[in-house]
Amino acid sequence: MNLRGTWTLFKRETHRFLKVNMQTIAAPALTAILYLIVFRYAMGDRQVPGMNVDYFTFLIPGLAMMTMLQNAFANTSSSIIIGKVMNVHIYLLMAPLSAMEMVMAFLTAAVLRAVIVATVFLLVLTPFVDLSIHHFGLIMVYGVCGSIIMGGMGLIGGMWSENFDSMSMVSNFIILPLTFLSGVFYSIEQLPPFWQTVSHFNPFFYLIDGFRHGFLGVGDSDPWLSIGIVAGFALATVLTCWYLWRIGWRLKE
Amino acid sequence: MTSPVLSVNQLCKAYSNGKEALKGVSLSVPEGSFFALLGPNGAGKSTLINIMADTVLPTSGSIDFLGHDMFSERLWCKGNMGVVPQEVAFDPFFTPREVLSMVCGLYGQKPDMKWINELLERLELAEHANKNTRQLSGGMRRRLLVAQALVHRPRLVVLDEPTAGVDVELRKRLWEYMREINASGTTILLTTHYLEEAEELCDHVAIIDRGNVIASSSMKKLLHEVAGSYLWLRYRDDWELAATDVEALSEFNPRIDDGLLCLTLNRIDLQQSTFHHAYESARLRFGPPLDAGVCQEDLEDVFLRLTREQII
Ligand SMILES: Nc1ncnc2c1ncn2[C@@H]1O[C@H](COP(=O)(O)OP(=O)(O)O)[C@@H](O)[C@H]1O
Numbered sequence: 083m084n085l086r087g088t089w090t091l092f093k094r095e096t097h098r099f100l101k102v103n104m105q106t107i108a109a110p111a112l113t114a115i116l117y118l119i120v121f122r123y124a125m126g127d128r129q130v131p132g133m134n135v136d137y138f139t140f141l142i143p144g145l146a147m148m149t150m151l152q153n154a155f156a157n158t159s160s161s162i163i164i165g166k167v168m169n170v171h172i173y174l175l176m177a178p179l180s181a182m183e184m185v186m187a188f189l190t191a192a193v194l195r196a197v198i199v200a201t202v203f204l205l206v207l208t209p210f211v212d213l214s215i216h217h218f219g220l221i222m223v224y225g226v227c228g229s230i231i232m233g234g235m236g237l238i239g240g241m242w243s244e245n246f247d248s249m250s251m252v253s254n255f256i257i258l259p260l261t262f263l264s265g266v267f268y269s270i271e272q273l274p275p276f277w278q279t280v281s282h283f284n285p286f287f288y289l290i291d292g293f294r295h296g297f298l299g300v301g302d303s304d305p306w307l308s309i310g311i312v313a314g315f316a317l318a319t320v321l322t323c324w325y326l327w328r329i330g331w332r333l334k335e
Numbered sequence: 336m337t338s339p340v341l342s343v344n345q346l347c348k349a350y351s352n353g354k355e356a357l358k359g360v361s362l363s364v365p366e367g368s369f370f371a372l373l374g375p376n377g378a379g380k381s382t383l384i385n386i387m388a389d390t391v392l393p394t395s396g397s398i399d400f401l402g403h404d405m406f407s408e409r410l411w412c413k414g415n416m417g418v419v420p421q422e423v424a425f426d427p428f429f430t431p432r433e434v435l436s437m438v439c440g441l442y443g444q445k446p447d448m449k450w451i452n453e454l455l456e457r458l459e460l461a462e463h464a465n466k467n468t469r470q471l472s473g474g475m476r477r478r479l480l481v482a483q484a485l486v487h488r489p490r491l492v493v494l495d496e497p498t499a500g501v502d503v504e505l506r507k508r509l510w511e512y513m514r515e516i517n518a519s520g521t522t523i524l525l526t527t528h529y530l531e532e533a534e535e536l537c538d539h540v541a542i543i544d545r546g547n548v549i550a551s552s553s554m555k556k557l558l559h560e561v562a563g564s565y566l567w568l569r570y571r572d573d574w575e576l577a578a579t580d581v582e583a584l585s586e587f588n589p590r591i592d593d594g595l596l597c598l599t600l601n602r603i604d605l606q607q608s609t610f611h612h613a614y615e616s617a618r619l620r621f622g623p624p625l626d627a628g629v630c631q632e633d634l635e636d637v638f639l640r641l642t643r644e645q646i647i
């Protein structure tokens with residue numbers, strides 16, 4: 083086990099985003115805050131149908147989670163695609179780290195970035211809103227599983243892509259719609275029945291719903307049951323990453 | 336006879352586009368040697384090196400590295416080897432000093448600052464050590480890659496054209512340093528297009544051409560046994576051999592080099608060569624030359640002759 087090597091790679095992946103923290107932490111947190119402000123005034127004091135919360139309170143955890151997911155994805159995908167385009171990924175391939183060690187280092191750094199961005203977002207809000215925490219454990223489990231899943235997707239997306247163009251196709255046409263349409267901005271109760279059913283097949287729906295449950299204690303699904311779905315999905319993502327890295331999928335000729 | 340550090344057995348590589356870059360390459364690199372891997376462009380040198388570096392997957396064959404099977408004990412092998420790939424690549428987020436500490440860490444070692452400073456010093460990067468790698472010139476980046484390959488003190492260092500695009504003076508100093516590294520017990524395998532330098536520096540050599548090894552031995556042996564001598568004759572400054580001339584003189588493998596007609600001489604026995612016969616054949620065909628002489632082949636001549644023979 084090359085612990086020092088894994089730690090070094092984790093530090094590298096962490097430094098990469100900390101060095102440009104305006105772009106990787108401040109900007110996404112600000113974007114989420116802007117969404118919040120816009121919706122606050124567009125929706126007024128309206129309540130979310132079927133739940134005993136106002137729209138503003140409902141929106142906060144969803145936005146926090148969406149930001150986490152997008153940043154976890156951005157961290158791994160940008161690292162891999164920059165590595166591939168600049169040809170520095172060969173130094174990772176040459177390093178004596180096993181596929182599991184590589185994947186672990188990448189994913190932990192992605193989770194760390196996601197947690198930092200969400201924390202910044204929530205800390206900025208605390209003076210202005212009354213944030214309740216219903217169950218901290220749920221928040222952590224959903225937050226971490228979600229970041230692992232998206233960090234893993236970023237890793238796979240980065241390996242699949244050949245250049246920045248194909249990378250941004252993946253993030254704009256697959257990742258963005260999935261996260262936007264997963265119930266950040268609405269409760270699926272508000273949807274027509276057909277789309278309610280469809281939503282149940284969107285893994286991000288469970289992530290955001292469970293995470294929100296951790297704050298508000300209300301949601302569209304049972305968060306304790308969904309933990310199984312979410313954890314299983316996270317595990318499957320990790321294993322897929324491990325396997326793909328092991329065979330050098332789209333990395334080695 | 337020293338035992339090999341590396342022995343490559345029947346290594347084959349076919350790229351996904353069907354290109355067979357290695358067609359059963361076997362060679363062995365003795366412990367402590369300074370080994371030159373030579374070959375024309377496209378011979379497969381980088382493919383072989385990249386397979387060792389684990390950035391290209393082999394199609395078949397095996398490599399034994401210090402008694403470890405390279406493909407089943409990958410991590411051990413990677414940990415004891417340092418590779419400078421042909422393509423210059425750099426991480427734009429870090430300074431040379433950070434890169435070197437990081438590489439140490441990836442290899443599971445605590446960064447040894449004294450060693451890192453020595454590398455920076457010797458590879459003439461000390462004054463750029465804290466600049467962003469983006470600000471380094473091409474030559475500096477390549478030297479940084481050399482430092483990267485040495486920083487974890489590997490037992491085998493593999494350099495794929497480390498001196499391409501590096502000016503003469505700097506190249507000399509780089510070679511000088513490589514020689515020191517080699518003298519301290521590290522085996523070095525390198526590819527280069529500077530055959531004169533390879534001849535001077537390296538004690539072992541392999542020549543590969545279109546995916547096959549066409550010669551592999553100690554440098555001394557190659558220069559003694561494979562290198563022949565040739566007769567050169569001056570006629571006119573610019574002329575070309577007609578196909579019929581080549582045909583007529585074919586036993587001497589005739590070629591024009593720098594306006595001189597060159598005819599390879601073979602030894603009949605230790606005393607006598609085919610000199611007289613070659614001279615007479617040329618005189619009969621082209622008349623008496625303005626000037627003539629005999630030269631011993633150096634590495635470059637051997638290289639050119641062997642790789643040319645393959646074409647015919
Ligand atoms: N990624 C690749 N895909 C297909 N063919 C390749 C690839 N890389 C190299 N080749 C081909 O394999 C042969 C050997 O290339 P290479 O190992 O780079 O030679 P050298 O380093 O000796 O110049 C060449 O014909 C080259 O065109």
Ligand SMILES: [Mg+2]
Binds near residue numbers: 381
């Ligand atoms: Mg090459």
